[in-house]
Amino acid sequence: MLNVNFYEHIDDTLLKFAVIVSKSNGKWVFCKHRERTTYECPGGHRELEEDIITTAKRELYEETGATTYTLEEVCVYSVSDGINESFGMLFYADITEFGQLPESEIERIELFDQLPDKLTYQDIHPILINKINSFLKVKGILNNIELKDNIIPDISDLIDLYNDVGWSNYTKNIDMLKLAYDNSLRIVSLWDVNKLIGIIRVVGDGYSIIYIQDLIILTEYQKQGLGSMLMNYVLNAYKDVYQKVLLTENQTSTVKFYESCGFVSNDKYNCVAFVQFKM
Structure with a gap:
């Protein structure tokens, strides 16, 4: 079983991937891979000498075609199998405009009011969505801090x-x-x-x-x-x-x-x- 943990900070060199939980017009944005019957959040691995926010922007465009959006860094998270632990950065994107979906492994994007039943990473994505929901709730509160x-x-x-x-x-x-x-x-x-x-x-x-x-x-x-x-x-x-x-x-x-x-x-x-x- 995979474990997901959250951190406020970690050494930047340990960040290997970016995941961008996204919404558009109040609906969750999910990607459908050409070779899968399941859905997943946009995201992917960091390229050599790429800063993590560039990774997020690149993956968001490549996997959704998003052209106009706001992007916010939420926190570091890790996935562990009890032996190895890998670290990535969790982002939130509010997408207001999509362009044409680039040619890639992504077949299409779909918008959902609720989480789709079939998720590629069933042990991970619901936890990330809950984190984003908490983030959005606190974000509203932060205006008063x-x-x-x-x-x-x-x-x-x-x-x-x-x-x-x-x-x-x-x-x-x-x-x-x-x-x-x-x-x-x-x-x-x-x-x-x-x-x-x-x-x-x-x-x-x-x-x-x-x-x-x-x-x-x-x-x-x-x-x-x-x-x-x-x-x-x-x-x-x-x-x-x-x-x-x-x-x-x-x-x-x-x-x-x-x-x-x-x-x-x-x-x-x-x-x-x-x-x-x-x-």
Whole structure:
């Protein structure tokens, strides 16, 4: 059985293919291969020295004939059989005009209100469609999102956010949480109208070192690039600081996210880190 995983970022050299989930006039766009009786989303493999967005544009035209459209990068995804894992970029296209379908392995395109029953990649495409549906939902919400710098949210909002991601060690000691925020170097938060949906907290001197203590995105808003938005904002604000440090759990997706932000494990610098936790 194939497993599909999603990532906000990954090393560009690992991206081997692009898949473009597409709509036109509110209907899903699917391709029918000449040698198959099933349908699939436009997409294909990346050519040598081709950037991934060029891959997406080329494949979208070759497999649908789309000439006028908007194209958005959604996220990295991977397909794994439990032994090997391959990575690609998922895109969303809203097609407004088609030209003549180029001569290729694609016989025709069809528009569907719902997913067709016969899919070439039955284990993969429904998952990608669900991801796009979530993306489109959040995209509508993102228009309302506001970034606030150095504003300490109400403690009730913080507690809700920390509890949502299971960080109960912080919410067990409310006084500690209040003092931690009162004495932070910088706090940057994201709001959906009056709802706290994300936060990043920085401690340190702001010149020789900063420590990124917390980076939290409300669960329902995750995997939409908001964590990267907060991280990039902070890294840009402290771009001249000598050391930028953080401590995080050793999970593959978490490690890949921070590596995509430019962080490396301290052993790469022939260093060792020490820590004491009061459990």
